[in-house]
Amino acid sequence: xxxxxxxxxxxxxxxxxxxxxxxxxxxxxxxxxxxxxxxxxxxxxxxxxxxxxxxxxxxxxxxxxxxxxxxxxxxxxxxxxxxxxxxxxxxxxxxxxxxxxxxxxxxxxxxxxxxxxxxxxxxxxxxxxxxxxxxxxxxxxxxxxxxxxxxxxxxxxxxxxxxxxxxxxxxxxxxxxxxxxxxxxxxxxxxxxxxxxxxxxxxxxxxxxxxxxxxxxxxxxxxxxxxxxxxxxxxxxxxxxxxxxxxxxxxxxxxxxxxxxxxxxxxxxxxxxxxxxxxxxxxxxxxxxxxxxxxxxxxxxxxxxxxxxxxxxxxxxxx
Ligand SMILES: C[S@@+](CC[C@H](N)C(=O)[O-])C[C@H]1O[C@@H](n2cnc3c(N)ncnc32)[C@H](O)[C@@H]1O
Numbered sequence: 001x002x003x004x005x006x007x008x009x010x011x012x013x014x015x016x017x018x019x020x021x022x023x024x025x026x027x028x029x030x031x032x033x034x035x036x037x038x039x040x041x042x043x044x045x046x047x048x049x050x051x052x053x054x055x056x057x058x059x060x061x062x063x064x065x066x067x068x069x070x071x072x073x074x075x076x077x078x079x080x081x082x083x084x085x086x087x088x089x090x091x092x093x094x095x096x097x098x099x100x101x102x103x104x105x106x107x108x109x110x111x112x113x114x115x116x117x118x119x120x121x122x123x124x125x126x127x128x129x130x131x132x133x134x135x136x137x138x139x140x141x142x143x144x145x146x147x148x149x150x151x152x153x154x155x156x157x158x159x160x161x162x163x164x165x166x167x168x169x170x171x172x173x174x175x176x177x178x179x180x181x182x183x184x185x186x187x188x189x190x191x192x193x194x195x196x197x198x199x200x201x202x203x204x205x206x207x208x209x210x211x212x213x214x215x216x217x218x219x220x221x222x223x224x225x226x227x228x229x230x231x232x233x234x235x236x237x238x239x240x241x242x243x244x245x246x247x248x249x250x251x252x253x254x255x256x257x258x259x260x261x262x263x264x265x266x267x268x269x270x271x272x273x274x275x276x277x278x279x280x281x282x283x284x285x286x287x288x289x290x291x292x293x294x295x296x297x298x299x300x301x302x303x304x305x306x307x308x309x310x311x312x313x314x315x316x317x318x319x
Contacts, residue, residue, distance in 0.1 A: 036090045040081040042066060046097045053101035061106050062097065068110045069093040103239045116166035120192050125184045127249035129162035132306045133225050136280050136313050137166045139304055140223055143276050143315060144171060149220035154179065154270065156209060156224040156263060159249060161189040161202070163223050168198040175201045177219075181208050182248060209262050215269040222267045225280040230256035233282075256282055261292055268297050268318050276301075277316045286311035 037045065046062035055061055063077055069092050070076070085093070096109050107113045107128045113120050115129040116137050122128050144151055144167075151174035155164035158178030168174055180186050186204045193199040205212050229250045234242065241250070252258045260281060267277045277298070281289050286303055293300060297319060304313040 036085040036087055038082050038084050039066065039077055042085055042090065042093060043077070046093070049097055049101055053103075055100060061100055064106060065096045065100060065109065066093055069096060104244055105240050108244060113160070113162075115160075115162040116169075118162075118166060118169060118196050120160045120162050120165075121188060121195065122160055123188055124244060125182065125246060126160045126188050127245055129160055132312055133163065133280060134166075135304060135306055136223060136225060136278060137163055137170075139302075139313055139315055140167055140221060140276075140278055141170055143278070143301075144174075144221065147220070147274070147276075149272060149275065152176070152218065152220050154219045154222045156222065156267075157181075157226045157249070157259070158189055158204070159185055159225070161192045163225060164202060165192055165196050165198055167223070168201050169196055176203070177213075178202060178204045179207045179209070179212075180204070181206065182246075185246075185249075209259070210266050210270055213270060215266075217270070217272045217275075219271050219275060221276045221278070222263075222271060223278050224263055226259040226263060227252040228256045228260060228280070228282045228285060230254060255288070256285065257288060257292065260285075260289060264292050264294070264298075271318045273318060275318050277318065278313060280313055281311075283310045283312070289314060 036042075043059070043062045043066055046065065047059040050058035050061055063074060067073055067077055069089055099109050100106060105128060107122050108124055111121055111123065113122050113129050116134055120129055140163075151171050153164060153167055153174060153176040155161070155176060155178045158164055158180050161178055164176045164178050168176055178186075178189055180189065183206045186206055189204055190199070193202045193204075207213065227248070227250050229237070229252065231251060231254055233256065234247065234251050237250075252260070260279065263277075263279060271277060290300075290303075293314075293316065298316040299319055301315040301317055303311040304315065306312040
């Protein structure tokens with residue numbers, strides 16, 4: 001039974017001698033041991049399975065999952081489309097496709113999500129970073145560039161750490177504290193800080209909002225993408241979100257505003273005078289949030305719209 005493996009090793013050695021790099025040989029090596037469908041055939045079959053399961057971007061997801069299985073990018077799949085897959089790769093790929101077909105988000109299967117040009121690890125403990133949250137980072141960067149305060153940031157409900165880590169990555173003299181109520185979440189945040197080389201400037205605290213911090217005018221900016229979904233809306237969310245993403249990251253009481261209300265009440269105690277407080281809100285919460293802002297404490301700088309024209313981010317300055 002060892003013979004085929006040895007034969008494939010011999011083929012690899014010959015091809016290596018002929019100038020191929022070992023990594024280019026992986027699929028061919030699999031082919032030499034166990035012939036399976038080609039890359040193209042496997043993607044077509046998976047696309048069909050995912051489409052039948054109602055997945056919108058079926059072909060794209062199929063290709064991404066096969067790329068993940070092989071540890072290869074899109075170019076590899078295109079240029080090697082006729083190469084056969086090994087049985088082992090085929091089995092792993094089929095498992096990934098079945099999970100995706102059952103509704104599991106692609107990012108929990110691959111374990112990654114890009115955000116602000118950085119790579120973040122995601123598990124089912126953390127919310128998958130969303131593109132609209134990049135607007136919060138952009139607004140924060142623009143405000144930080146216009147003020148002279150030494151950047152000391154606080155990210156409440158840090159989750160994967162995507163907001164704080166992106167800011168720390170952009171502003172090399174900034175330091176930050178990331179707060180999350182869940183220690184399981186903070187284990188992922190820690191890994192993302194290491195992955196993106198900012199851990200020496202990022203401290204993590206397990207806390208219910210600011211409860212574990214002493215009230216003192218410390219931070220130059222507080223940012224937050226808090227949970228803001230109402231209990232009713234939670235039941236109506238897309239299956240992928242409702243069944244797979246952590247409810248702790250999404251739900252915030254009957255009107256979805258319980259955490260925002262607390263942050264608006266408490267954040268000023270932790271900000272220096274003139275410091276900024278920025279947070280994300282639900283697509284339909286703009287008017288409700290406006291009424292919650294105490295104008296004696298906060299100067300409203302702006303309600304920022306996302307690419308769809310929806311007010312998503314509010315920026316405030318402590319008076
Ligand atoms: C909407 S997610 C945001 C995650 C990440 N900042 C992002 O933008 O993708 C909200 C986060 O707040 C955390 N959280 C929920 N309730 C909290 C509380 N009372 N205090 C601190 N963090 C909380 C959740 O665990 C979750 O990680």
